[in-house]
Amino acid sequence: MPRASSLADRLFWPIVAGGVASLWLGPGALAAAGLVVLGLVAHRLGRGGRFRRRVRAIAHRHRETLALRRRQESYVDPYGNEILDGWLRERTYFAERTVLPRLEAEGYGDLIESRWDEILSLVEAASLSVAAPDETEALPEDGLAYERYCAALLERAGWEARTTRAAGDQGADVVAERDGVRLVLQCKRYAKPVGNGAVQEVVAARSYWSADRAAVVSNAGFTPAARKLAAATDVLLLHHDALLELGARRGGRQR
Template identity: 35%
Template sequence: MLLLLFGVGLYLQPIAAWAGLALLLFLRLTKVHSLLLIYDLTDRAALEHVRTLATKRTHMLSPDEYGNVSEEAWNRHLNTFIKKTLVPEFQRRKIEHLLAKDLKRNVARLRTRINRIIDRYQPVEQIFEYDGMTGREFELYCREVLQEAGWRAALTPGSRDQGADIIAEKNGRRVVIQCKFYNGAVGNKAVQEAYAAAAFQDAPYAVVVTNSVYTKFAHQLAHKNGVLLMHHTDLARLDLIVTSGAGSR
C-alpha cells in the first residue's frame, strides 16, 4: 500500500512524494535506533549488577519444601529492577515512550535479555556426586568450596561444636555454618542448631547449607531468627550474600 501511494504521489507530486518517503524513513530509523538504545542500556545495567542479580535469581528460583519452583517472585524482582534502574535512564534519553506502547510485552522482552546475561555470567556448577557421600564428606566439600572462594574455613571438632560444622571468616566477617546432607527436607532442628552455634561462637552470621530443600516451618523460623538457608550451589557466593545483610542475627 505504501509503495502504491508512493508511486501515485511520485506521478502527481514528485517532490512531495520524495519528501514523504524521506520523513517515513527518518521516523523508522529513529525508532529502530531508540529500540537498540533501550536494549543497549538494559544490557549495560544488567552487566553492572550481574553478580547481585545472579544471587537473587538463585534464591528466588530455589525449590520450596515440596521441590516446586515458582518464577513469580523473580519476575516481580526484575520488574522492580526495570522500573527503578532502567526506566529513569530511558526517561533521561527521552525514549521511555517506546516501552509504554506495549508495556507488558516490552517488559517481558527486557526480562528475557536480563536472564540471558545472567545465564552467561553464571559459572558452570561443579559436578557434585551424591552417591556414597557421608555427612562428614559433605562438610569437607563445603569447606573446599569456601576456601576456593577466599574464605578461611575450618571444620569443628564435632563433639564440641555446639551445632557448628564449619567456621568461616573473610573480610572481618565470621560465619557459623551447619551442613545437612539429606535425602528429605531439612527442618527446624537445623535452624535451631545453627542459631545456637552462632551465639556460642560469637558469630554474627548463622547459615544452614544442604544438598536438599527446607520445610516451610524451617523457612519461617530461619526468617524470624536471621538464619540464612542455602543450597550448596550458592556457597561460592556466600560473601556477596552476607554482604547484603542476609543471615545476620
C-alpha cells in the same frame, strides 16, 4: 502515569504545520515536514529494538550474580527433574526491582506490560551466559561428607574451619574463624528446599558458640518461610558455591 503519546499523536502537528507552511512557503516546506514525519516514524519503529537492547544491557551488567542465583535457587529432585521454582521467583524479583525502574525512568514504561515475557526471557539468557564453575569433584552424597566439603570450601576462602561432633554441636555443623570473626554453619545436603527449622537451629548455635555470624548452607535453595525467618534473625542463606567468596565482614542480612 501519564499516557504515552502514540505515533499518530506525534505525527499530527508536524503534518498540520507542514501543510499550512506549504501554502505560504511552497513545496520546500512540505518536503521539510515530510522529512520530519519520516524521522519520527523511523524513531518510533526502532523503539522496540532499543527497548530490547536496554533490557539486555541491564541484565548483562548483573549476569554473574544472576548465574550464581540460578544455581543457588535450582535443584534436581529424586526423580531427576530440574526444579526451578526458586529461580523463577528470583528472576521475577530482579526484573521488578532492577529492570523495571530503569525502563520507566528512561521512558519505556508503556512497553513493560506487553513485553513482560520478553524481559524475563532476556534475564534468563543473561543468567545462562556465564559458564558454571568447573567442579573437579562430585558433590558429596551424605550429610557428614557435605559438612566436610563446606568446611574445605571455607578453608580455601581463608577461614580456619572445622566440623563439629555429630552429638553436642547445638545446631552447628561447621565452626569457622577469620580476622576475629566467628561463623557457625548448618549444612544441608537436600533434594528439596531447606525449611525454617535449619534457621532456628543455627540461631541457637550462634548463641551457644558466641558466634558473630550464622549461615545455613545448602545445595537446594530455601523455602519462603526460611527466607522470612532468616531475614528477621540476621542469618545468611547460602549455596555452597558462595563459601569460596565469603568474607569476614560482620552482618549480612538476607532479603
